[in-house]
Amino acid sequence: MSALTVTNLCKSFGGLHVTTNVNLNVEPGERRLIIGPNGAGKTTLFNLITGELTPDSGSVELLGQDITNIPSRRRAHLGMARTYQIITLFGRDTIIHNVTLALLGLSPARWNPLIDLKRQGHFVEHAQAALERVGLGHIASRPLAQTSYGERRRVEIAMALTQNPKVLLLDEPFAGLSIDERRDVHQLLLAIPRDVTIVMIEHNMDVALEFAERITLLHFGEVIVEGNRAEVVADPRTREVYLGH
Amino acid sequence: MSQRVFVFLVAFVALVTLPYWMTGVYYVNVASQILFYAIFALGLNVLAGYGGLVSLGHAGLFGVTAYATGYMLQLGYGHSISIIAALIIGVVAMAIYAVLSLRSTGIGFIMITLALGEILWGLAYRWISLTGGDNGLSLKTRPEPFGFSLAEANTFYYATLVVFLLSLAAMTIFVRSPLGAALMGTRDQPRRMTALGYHVWAIRFYACMFSGLFTAVSAILFVYYTQFISPQTLALTSSAEVLLMVISGGAGTLLGPIVGSALVVVVKTVVSGFLERWNFLLGAIFVAIVILMPEGLVPGSARLWRMAWRKRARRTSPVPGGAEAKP
Numbered sequence: 419m420s421a422l423t424v425t426n427l428c429k430s431f432g433g434l435h436v437t438t439n440v441n442l443n444v445e446p447g448e449r450r451l452i453i454g455p456n457g458a459g460k461t462t463l464f465n466l467i468t469g470e471l472t473p474d475s476g477s478v479e480l481l482g483q484d485i486t487n488i489p490s491r492r493r494a495h496l497g498m499a500r501t502y503q504i505i506t507l508f509g510r511d512t513i514i515h516n517v518t519l520a521l522l523g524l525s526p527a528r529w530n531p532l533i534d535l536k537r538q539g540h541f542v543e544h545a546q547a548a549l550e551r552v553g554l555g556h557i558a559s560r561p562l563a564q565t566s567y568g569e570r571r572r573v574e575i576a577m578a579l580t581q582n583p584k585v586l587l588l589d590e591p592f593a594g595l596s597i598d599e600r601r602d603v604h605q606l607l608l609a610i611p612r613d614v615t616i617v618m619i620e621h622n623m624d625v626a627l628e629f630a631e632r633i634t635l636l637h638f639g640e641v642i643v644e645g646n647r648a649e650v651v652a653d654p655r656t657r658e659v660y661l662g663h
Numbered sequence: 664m665s666q667r668v669f670v671f672l673v674a675f676v677a678l679v680t681l682p683y684w685m686t687g688v689y690y691v692n693v694a695s696q697i698l699f700y701a702i703f704a705l706g707l708n709v710l711a712g713y714g715g716l717v718s719l720g721h722a723g724l725f726g727v728t729a730y731a732t733g734y735m736l737q738l739g740y741g742h743s744i745s746i747i748a749a750l751i752i753g754v755v756a757m758a759i760y761a762v763l764s765l766r767s768t769g770i771g772f773i774m775i776t777l778a779l780g781e782i783l784w785g786l787a788y789r790w791i792s793l794t795g796g797d798n799g800l801s802l803k804t805r806p807e808p809f810g811f812s813l814a815e816a817n818t819f820y821y822a823t824l825v826v827f828l829l830s831l832a833a834m835t836i837f838v839r840s841p842l843g844a845a846l847m848g849t850r851d852q853p854r855r856m857t858a859l860g861y862h863v864w865a866i867r868f869y870a871c872m873f874s875g876l877f878t879a880v881s882a883i884l885f886v887y888y889t890q891f892i893s894p895q896t897l898a899l900t901s902s903a904e905v906l907l908m909v910i911s912g913g914a915g916t917l918l919g920p921i922v923g924s925a926l927v928v929v930v931k932t933v934v935s936g937f938l939e940r941w942n943f944l945l946g947a948i949f950v951a952i953v954i955l956m957p958e959g960l961v962p963g964s965a966r967l968w969r970m971a972w973r974k975r976a977r978r979t980s981p982v983p984g985g986a987e988a989k990p
Contacts, residue, residue: 468858494860506855508848519848522841523859531842531869538841581859 419482421446421615422467422585427476429466429639436462437473438639444585447612451630452619455660459639460619461503464587467617468500469493481584495524497584501574501591503619507562513573514558517545520577548580552606568599575606586610588618592625600625623661627651635660678824688816692888695820697928698827699884704908704920705834706877711906712915713843714870715850716765717773719902720780721878724760726787726897728753728882733800733892734793742806750879757875761868768853780902787894799893802886813887823884830877835917837873846870847915911952913959922960
């Protein structure tokens with residue numbers, strides 16, 4: 419059984435076909451890289467997989483279960499987590515509160531209007547542990563407004579990881595990072611255990627190629643090349659549309 | 664922390680002893696008005712402040728509950744049954760509001776709530792057999808809970824104070840709860856909240872219900888206070904007024920709506936006695952607030968206080984930048 423299967427997925431915005439008959443099959447524990455030039459439909463594909471967009475046709479399966487018609491919020495409960503290319507965090511709150519919201523999202527306690535959230539020891543402990551994991555434990559109580567871009571990227575990843583996803587979708591986790599920060603995030607991603615399947619969009623070839631086992635190249639909403647690292651890099655079509663000569 | 668507890672204790676004692684040091688029935692009545700409008704503003708603050716959903720139709724809900732109370736009493740029902748029925752009617756009206764207006768957020772939400780408020784205002788004005796039209800409805804008596812007559816200004820004040828304190832406690836608990844945190848999350852990042860597994864629509868709907876309950880409670884206190892309800896109460900200006908209470912005091916804070924309520928009620932009732940153009944003064948105050956502290960009086964004052972305190976600390980500190988080094 420695959421971790422994530424996308425079958426004949428199509429999506430158009432008016433006359434613009436952003437996703438055309440995309441098929442994707444990601445095995446459990448696999449590290450999949452999705453590449454393609456700007457406007458190839460990579461983030462749209464992610465939005466279709468997470469349910470933020472509804473496909474025109476085709477289906478999405480998570481661990482063998484058809485989730486095409488399951489709302490986005492339920493997919494989080496079924497084991498899907500994502501990060502955003504444009505950092506999407508709760509800017510008025512502290513770092514640990516951001517992670518706590520991620521934990522709370524999967525807990526039945528999220529409906530509770532009577533208890534004091536800050537006094538829920540298990541949430542605080544779990545959130546703190548998630549922050550230790552990404553190396554932000556020492557600044558957990560810092561307001562998000564006072565953090566650097568690289569730290570925010572790590573908060574994004576901590577929020578996704580703390581939900582214990584089975585499939586993790588990373589949308590350009592290295593975008594906008596300095597070389598040092600990139601190395602930190604790379605280490606962080608390498609440390610994620612193999613029971614988490616990772617699908618990653620990334621432009622940063624030096625880190626991304628090292629990380630990925632299989633690569634899918636998208637161009638104008640279509641899968642052009644798919645295969646292991648060496649095959650895709652060697653493929654002339656990859657050179658033509660993406661890597662350049 | 665202890666400083667905050669001290670301030671609250673002083674405020675609490677001042678409120679409890681108010682009829683003894685406040686000279687005159689008139690000012691006790693003003694205090695009652697401040698308190699029940701504060702409950703109304705707290706209710707709107709759940710949506711406008713914590714939920715990011717600005718409603719311009721809350722006076723309509725307020726009016727529905729007030730009319731329901733008056734009409735039930737006119738039909739000959741007792742006070743307790745009338746109050747309970749009015750509460751239920753008020754919350755059901757909010758549920759209808761929510762289902763219709765939560766289809767959108769932002770400007771769309773404002774416009775739909777505005778339209779619904781106007782519809783209710785029109786009904787109050789035109790459905791004369793039910794509402795008495797322009798003449799309104801009068802309430803002959805105030806209730807007597809546990810044998811205490813609320814006919815006096817002082818006793819009514821204490822009843823209002825008890826309801827106000829209970830409301831404030833309930834709001835404090837809600838704001839600190841997981842559901843409260845989730846509501847603020849849907850205000851700041853609705854997309855992210857959905858991806859994290861939250862049902863954004865349902866969270867907003869529950870917030871509407873909570874807001875509706877506060878609105879209904881304050882409307883019942885209002886209608887017993889004035890013992891009269893007319894379409895004027897449902898007008899757009901009333902909705903705007905309570906929204907201004909929330910915004911001027913500080914949307915998304917616990918104390919802001921209370922301070923805003925005090926400001927608006929004092930200018931409207933007390934200052935209007937001395938100044939014919941009190942509307943002008945109220946407008947000038949709002950302009951000043953928007954320019955000097957756009958986040959509202961309570962957070963704005965806190966910011967100025969911190970700045971002044973830091974400046975003083977820097978001046979007395981022997982080492983430059985020593986203030987930052989302190990824990």
